[in-house]
Amino acid sequence: MDTSVHEDQNQDQDQDQHQLTIENILFSGSSHKKCVVCRGEVNTTMITMPKPVRLDLLVLKRMYAPRGVRCCRKYLWNNRLLPDVKINTDNRQTPMAKLEPTVLLNLFNDLLGLLQEASTTSRLDFMNASMSNEDYLTWTGWTKEQFEHMFMLILPHMQSSCNREARNALAMFWIKLKTNLSFRQIGSLFNISGNYENRRKVVSRSFDSIPQALVDKLLPKHLGIGYLSRSEVIDHNT
Ligand SMILES: [Zn+2]
Known part of the structure; x- marks a missing residue:
């Protein structure tokens, strides 16, 4: 058998x-x-x-x-x-x-x-693929595509070698101008380590890392729809 x-x-x-x-x-x-x-x-x-x-x-x-x-x-x-x-x-x-x-x-x-x-991980991370177009608009005032385009424009001028850092810095910049949250509050959203003072410094530095040339080019078109100007932010610096 x-x-x-x-x-x-x-x-x-x-x-x-x-x-x-x-x-x-x-x-x-x-x-x-x-x-x-x-x-x-x-x-x-x-x-x-x-x-x-x-x-x-x-x-x-x-x-x-x-x-x-x-x-x-x-x-x-x-x-x-x-x-x-x-x-x-x-x-x-x-x-x-x-x-x-x-x-x-x-x-x-x-x-x-x-x-x-x-x-x-942080509550907000602009390297996170699940951030929707709505999220981008809500936080930065720009669509995902506009943000992407802007990021590609400024990336070569930024000192940060880390993509995540640079991308989130650009996001922090627009969040500050759009929402006028304090640097500390933004630092908390991005889960930046250290105490509040450290968070404030890191976000403030990120804000300053965005080239003035880009701001000059982009901001005037959007003034009047709720963005702060850079100098107003620098005045407050909170
Ligand atoms: Zn396929």
């Missing part, structure tokens, strides 16, 4: 028993030939999904993607998944994610890392 088929089946069952099915979590499939998001065939605009993006996919879209899968670059911003991306769920062979305990354990650790990062 040929028993090899049965043995294979037993082995499969054995493996299945060790895997844990997570309800309500989709499996992206492990194919490297298709984009995880849109299911398009692989092409040169696709990249291997970085770990933070795979974690975003899990947290935001309830979809598990194993290491090595790919997606189109356009769905990423600043190495994170854009939150409003729509996932094409057609033709997914295995809707439920079945995971080996070791994979699950790694995932758990990665998620803990993400939680820790989230708990220490």
